[in-house]
Amino acid sequence: MKKIKFTSFGKGLKNLVGEMKIVKVVLFAAIALLVLGPYAIAENEKELHFFCGAAVKVPMQEIIQSYQKDKGMRVNVIYSGSGGLLSQMKLSKRGDVYLCGSPDYITLGEKKGLLIKGTDKLVAYLVPAIIVPKGNPQGIHSLEDLAKKGVRIGMGNPEAVCLGLYGVELLDKNDLLEKVLPNVVVFAKSCSDTATLAVMRKVDAILGWDVFQSWNPDKVEWIKIEPDKIPRISYIAIASPVFVKDRILAQDFINYVLSEKGKSIFKKWNYISEEGEAKRYAPKATIGGEYKLPERYFRIIRREK
Incomplete structure (x- = not known):
């Protein structure tokens, strides 16, 4: 009696088993993505929490848009009064970059332990x-x-x-x-x-x-x-809060604001970048202070x- 060969059937069975394994892998991956996906994305996503004084809202909207486009970074910004922003940072224990319309609030923020001393930079007058x-x-x-x-x-x-x-x-x-x-x-x-x-x-x-x-x-x-x-005369100051998560990332944004590109946007909106120009409007005025x-x-x- 001749032996019957089930070659075609065997191959079909083998393919079916293989396909079932692939389906299981795909299903497992899908479930894992649904359960862990949001956390994985949040973990890898680069973003900055920026507490910004409303004195620069108009030019800063343009600077942030440009920065996000150039760097692929998301900037979550809150615009408000300089003092109110310090209170919000204190309550939320969050903040990577802080900008205020007067150095008075840099002094206050440092005294309250909300800003890293010596990190403030002058932006405009x-x-x-x-x-x-x-x-x-x-x-x-x-x-x-x-x-x-x-x-x-x-x-x-x-x-x-x-x-x-x-x-x-x-x-x-x-x-x-x-x-x-x-x-x-x-x-x-x-x-x-x-x-x-x-x-x-x-x-x-x-x-x-x-x-x-x-x-x-x-x-x-x-x-x-x-x-x-x-x-x-006041000056706009930008600094690093004590809650900053990534100093290098935050400093990169600060450098962008202070860069020639950032300065050109401030100039476009008639912000004064030179002390001598500011002094033309008030020669005897002090700069900054408290x-x-x-x-x-x-x-x-x-x-x-």
């Missing part, structure tokens, strides 16, 4: 200014005009926003604190919110920064303050409430 809606309907031309009866003033909250701190100092040094503060109808939570008050004509004038006109040239006007009446809110400010605010 900011000059205090009066900003009014286009057309200047109330005819405001000086600091003294802010004290006129019926004039509605907006400014940043000096207890959390660098702009507000400089505004109070400006009024204080010119003996206008008691005269102007009663006219303040809004204390905004950030520089960008303060600027919006003039854009939306919610107030007759704001105590702002010179660059606000560049943000909305068709909506607002910059009323220059007499040079001798400006006690202090100012503490006087007790008089709190007494006036309590009285007005």
Whole structure:
């Protein structure tokens, strides 16, 4: 009797077993991806948590977009008042890069143990200014005009926003604190919110920064303050928080902001990069430093409430 060969059947069975093994591997891989995938992606994804003062929101949006495109890095940014950002970092225990509109908050952040000492770098200068809606309907031309009866003033909250701190100092040094503060109808939570008050004509004038006109040239006007009446010029500072996860990564972003590309974007929006240029608007003003809110400010605010 001839032996029957099951060659075709055997090959078919062998192929079927092989295919079943492949299916099992694919299924296992799919399950693993579903269960572990999000964690694996999160682990490998490079991203920075950036706490950024709203005084540079307009140019920084452009810089971040350029950086993400050039570096393939994701930047999670929060814009707010410089003081409020320090509080958010403290609560969340997170932050790879911090930028503020005044060195006052670098000093404060270091004192509170939130920023690594000696890591701050100067980005650009900011000059205090009066900003009014286009057309200047109330005819405001000086600091003294802010004290006129019926004039509605907006400014940043000096207890959390660098702009507000400089505004109070400006009024204080010119003996206008008691005269102007009663006219303040809004204390905004950030520089960008303060600027919006003039854009939306919610107030007759704001105590702002010179660059606000560049943000909305068709909506607002910059009323220059007499040079001798400006006690202090601010500068934007960038630094490393103590919570930074990757110092090399964070420094790479800081270097990008300070690079020629970053500077060109700041220049495009009329930010001042040279001390001499900033001094043209206030030759006798100090650069940076620190100012503490006087007790008089709190007494006036309590009285007005």
